[in-house]
Amino acid sequence: MPVKLLIADIYSTNGRAGIVSVGGSRAGDMFTRAVRLHRPDAEISVLTFDTTSPEMPAPIEAFDGIIWSGSNLTIHRPNPLIEAQIDLARAVFDSGVPQFGVCYGIQLATVAAGGSVVANPNGPEIGWARDVTLTDAGRGHPMYRGKVDRFDALCWHNDTVWELPENAELLAGNAHSHVQAAILRRGRGEFWAVQYHLEFDGREVASLVSGNAPALIAAGALTEASATAIVGDMNQLAVIAKDPSAAPEELRPVVDPLVRTAELGNWLDRVDVLRSR
Numbered sequence: 001m002p003v004k005l006l007i008a009d010i011y012s013t014n015g016r017a018g019i020v021s022v023g024g025s026r027a028g029d030m031f032t033r034a035v036r037l038h039r040p041d042a043e044i045s046v047l048t049f050d051t052t053s054p055e056m057p058a059p060i061e062a063f064d065g066i067i068w069s070g071s072n073l074t075i076h077r078p079n080p081l082i083e084a085q086i087d088l089a090r091a092v093f094d095s096g097v098p099q100f101g102v103c104y105g106i107q108l109a110t111v112a113a114g115g116s117v118v119a120n121p122n123g124p125e126i127g128w129a130r131d132v133t134l135t136d137a138g139r140g141h142p143m144y145r146g147k148v149d150r151f152d153a154l155c156w157h158n159d160t161v162w163e164l165p166e167n168a169e170l171l172a173g174n175a176h177s178h179v180q181a182a183i184l185r186r187g188r189g190e191f192w193a194v195q196y197h198l199e200f201d202g203r204e205v206a207s208l209v210s211g212n213a214p215a216l217i218a219a220g221a222l223t224e225a226s227a228t229a230i231v232g233d234m235n236q237l238a239v240i241a242k243d244p245s246a247a248p249e250e251l252r253p254v255v256d257p258l259v260r261t262a263e264l265g266n267w268l269d270r271v272d273v274l275r276s277r
Helices: 011-022 027-038 080-095 106-111 202-216 224-240 247-254 262-277
Strands: 004-009 042-046 065-068 101-104 114-120 126-133 152-156 157-162 169-173 181-187 189-194
Touching: 004 027, 004 169, 004 224, 011 189, 011 202, 027 262, 065 106, 080 101, 080 106, 080 181, 080 189, 106 114, 106 181, 106 189, 126 202, 126 224, 152 202, 152 247, 169 202, 181 224, 189 262, 202 224
Parallel strands: 004 042, 004 065, 065 101, 101 189
Antiparallel strands: 114 157, 126 152, 126 169, 169 181, 181 189
16 A cells, blocks of 8 residues: 655745745655655645644544655744644654654754754855764664765755754764754654755755845855855756766765655655554
8 A cells, every 4th residue: 555645845835935936846846756756656645834724634643654844934933833833743743653854844843852943053054064974873773774974965944953852863963063863752753854955956956045145145144156156066966967877976965866865765664664563
């Protein structure tokens, strides 16, 4: 029987519209493509979580797993929408249904499980998450099966996990963001999460950075030179991705879709094991 998944697109209405306006893809579409790389027959529902009372397509327990996207929201500045998202994440933890998330998703899981998130003291991490390095726990964890111990990833975030909750496992970090991947636990549930965006490819990041460059430069998040360099790098990745087998070894983690999304594929393997019990 095909795996049944819920993808929670947790951008605000304005945030989602802003991504589309610069040529980017909706989070639900990106994650649907990423899942189908590993499970072409998956049954996927997308929950657009931009109101405090979104209509769930089915009860939590009807799904084999739930995937949380990134977001333009700031979880350490709570509002009713963010509180509703935290409440749902806690309900999923309590149900025992496995969860997976990226960027804001790891921050959501951290807060829902009792940890804390802050504005990154090192500033925004945009475009490249350089030298993401696995911890001893990460090297031995099934989430990183098929990945090398140190790699670059694609990212865009202002905030960072500051304190992991009880019973969490730190799996990866880098010089900019101490927590780049972790396993979060609460009650019966387990949440596999990364800070970087494994669903992004070079084209997506190039669109986001070029479309938002004036605002990013005005805010001091990037300089004109760094914005130009990131867009150039991402356009080059998009070219290389047309033939990932010919990519330099150090770029395979970002241009080979199966390698870039391996953490998600490994989580889906875990979901298969749990639903077979």
